[in-house]
Amino acid sequence: MAMIEQIGAHTMQGVEDLGRFSRFCSRGLISSFRTLFNPRAYPLIWAQMNAIGVRSVPVIMITGAFVGMVLAIQAYDQLAGMGLEERLGVLINIAVVKELGPVLAAVMLAGRVGGALTAELGTMNVTEQISAVESMGVDPIRYLVAPRMLACLILTPLLIIYADFMGIAGGYLVSVIQLKINSAAYIDYSAQSVELWDILTGAMKGIFFGGAMAIISCYKGFTCREGAQGVGQACTEAFVGSFVCILAINFFYAIVIKSVYTTFWPIKSLL
């Protein structure tokens, strides 16, 4: 009896949390959209972009470069065995541009930015600063969440392009300098196989990744429990949540993009 009761209580709690989260999401999205057309909020967005984006560039670039480099090392033997080593660039660049660049950049951001957002908002929450914003007749979602969300939405695709670029460059350098692959052939094959479509759809994922990461991190900050431990736990939950969400979005995005691609395949030459 007690067990059934407990399961019931847990389910209720879960449904309630989900409801609260969806409401938070919709309010966050609506506020962000409104903020986009409110020039007075631009300095806030600008400050967040600086904190979120600019300072993430080095770490994102390092991530990208190492991914490209390690792919070159790992894939070389397989391709060389078949005498296809000149096509190494195809493999590296497709992998970087379509999957590894976007996903690893987003995960890196979830750790670096998401954690900081949750900790900041969580601390504001437990010290009643969020209530203070509210008590002054200012919507905390508009003032605190919207600028952060917009900064993440705008910057994640750009940072992904940085990661892509560094991945491609890293792969190229290792292939040509260390593995002694003919540079012209490498570039030629790569250029033939990687399409603009791949790069664009890869970077566009960033909008969804950035949005999911921002809203989860902000939500965890807003609902975080008292004390240093509460804030720490909220950060962990925010990271894990963002991580899982990014991977899930990535999967469904791939399905959608694939079907879009096959639908438009016949008329592609016109585009």
Added chain:
Amino acid sequence: MHKDVHKDDGIIVVQNVTKQYSGRTVLDNVSLAVEPGKTTVIIGKSGCGKTVMMKHMIVLERPTEGQVFFKGQRIDHQHERDLAEVRRHYGFCFQMGALFDSLTVYENITFPIQQKQKITDWNKMDELVKQKLAMVGMDGFQFYFPASLSGGQQKRVALARAIALNPEVILYDEPTTGLDPVRSDIINELILKLQEALKVTSVVVTHDMKSAYKIADRIVMFHEGRILADGDADYIRNHPNPIVQEFINGQVSESELAPIRMGGTRFETQFHPEDFKPSNPKKQGQATGS
């Protein structure tokens, strides 16, 4: 003690409000009408629900049951957007200050104004901030961050922020706690002055009976989530209820002293580190858990 209140009885009316946190009742069917232009002081033991009550008055917390009215208009179930409009009539001084720690003192005070409109005349703004800070004795600290101020200083800046926009209603949550006696008295004078000069309605939570008597038009005592006594200073001073008398005179009943008195001459409830060492032959059995 329970009186019925009507929604037009005061500027803020809390009607039959019950608040529960995960099943625990913190406010129990409380009704209170705050009269406009008067200073209402709320007293009561620590943890009896004063801050929670105060937050209901500005709907930072929503009641589990019951209603809250502002100027006859029901506000407890309003949408955040409409509440924002109502809240502009309020100033709220938080118990812990709640200053924005990423903003300077100056930016903290101008925050509500800046959110409302674009500031064009910065000289006038500087003047205003200076004046408000001078009121609480904090002029000159404009460009400090809250983290580099002492607790009492933060409290005073929070007070300056609450009164910055000349709100109609100011809710002070323990404005003098943590301040030295002289400074506390200045804050009392400030509250009185605001009420006399600007006809501000104040609700003040305090533990300091001296300041309560000084500023109150009416004192409301809470006890375990209910209103125990409600009246002017003289009424409270002469209230027959022993709980009220103990509170206002700062005396404790024997039953509350029991845990401290227990143990006779030696303070046996004290922990001694050596009691927990396994080498202590007397306590060894307990310490190893056998």
